[in-house]
Amino acid sequence: MKTRPTSTALLIATLVFSAPLFAQGQSDVHPWLVDDFVLSVGAFLPSKDFKIRVDGEIPGRDIDFGQKADVSDNEASASLVFRWKFGEKWSVSGQYWGTEDDGEAVLAEDVTWRDYVLQAGSNVGAGVSTDIARVFFGREFFTDADHHEFGLGVGVHWLQIEVYLEGEFFLNDQSTGFRREQVSADLPLPNVGGWYWYSFSPRWLLTTHLDWFSASIDQYSGSLWDAGVGINFQAWEYVGFGLSYKYFKIDADVEETNWYGKAEVTHDGPFLSATVNW
Incomplete structure (x- = not known):
């Protein structure tokens, strides 16, 4: 049985445009501004820079x-984001x-590691692995602004590096x-x-955030x-x-039993995600 082109077009249009109609019937702002839970799962595709001493x-x-x-530095990383x-x-x-x-590379000049030297012209292998977790507690201000959300808070980043x-x-x-x-x-x-969020409509939301730290x-x-x-x-x-x-950038001096030196790690790039809210 042949599918009529008109019926197919109507079906596609229904799937694409019917879902956003929920927001028009319930609220004129994006659901993230009113729901209690948001979960994002996706891929972070960062450019990476590692400086180690x-x-x-x-x-x-x-x-x-x-x-x-x-x-x-061209591999994608799985990423998980949540908010309650x-x-x-x-x-x-x-x-x-x-x-x-x-x-792997052939060294163009000597490299020092503790009291040891890898000499210029030698073949070396190298690797860096990182696990980064962020937890943030925030308080929202100006809660009477329907299309806006602004808040301040404190948190912690935990970087595990090898x-x-x-x-x-x-x-x-x-x-x-x-x-x-x-x-x-x-x-x-x-x-x-x-952080600052702005709801253009029930479908579109702008999100921004900034975390900072400098201390010993x-x-x-x-x-x-x-x-x-x-x-x-x-x-x-x-x-x-x-x-x-x-x-994301962390520049830290390290004073541990097996490592006395420095770690500077930079990740920057796009994050693509699918999100669930309720």
């Missing part, structure tokens, strides 16, 4: 893993993403053989921040930036799609 008896030099060891709004003004939100990158170099290491110009040297650290950094806490000191701007389209009553741009 591992000191020995004397301070070393920063190692740019992209330039020195050709560490790849409790009460009229309070909310808690969070995000997680992780990356794992490695590469770094390795492998090759022929030299100590005092004597070869110690081919091996892998690895360090790791957990960097918990508190932050202050804020116990064995960690450094700075953090986490910023984003995006658009969400509410396709159905409880389901939408988002596109945002995210910038």
Whole structure:
């Protein structure tokens, strides 16, 4: 049986345009401004930059893993975002993403790792893996503004990072053989921040946020930036799609038993997501 073109067109039009009609009948603002829960699952496609320093008896030099060891930075990362709004003004939100990158290269110059040296002209392998979690407690202000949401709060970012170099290491110009040297650290950094949302219509929402930190806490000191701007389209009553741009940078001195040095990590790029709200 042949399908009539007119019937097919009507069916497609119904699927595309009927869902947004829910908002017109219930509210003139985007559901995120009134619902208690929002969940986003998607892919973060960041450009990445890693600068690592591992000191020995004397301070070393920063190692740019992209330039020195050709560490790849083109892999996407799964990401999860949630928000729970409790009460009229309070909310808690969070995000997680992780990356794992490695590469191989011939060194153009000597690289120092603790008191060891990887010599120019040698083949080296390198890798960096990160797991990043963000939790944020916020209070909304100006709750009488129907199409706007603005809030301030405090939170914490937790960066777990593992770094390795492998090759022929030299100590005092004597070869110690081919091996892998690895360090790791957990960097918990508190932050202050804020967010602003604007509902253009029941279907379209602009989202922005900014987190910042700069201080010294116990064995960690450094700075953090986490910023984003995006658009969400509410396709159905409880389901939408988002596109945002995210910038994340942490620059921290590390003083741990197996790592005394520095970690500078930058991620920036688009985040594509499917969203659920209720």
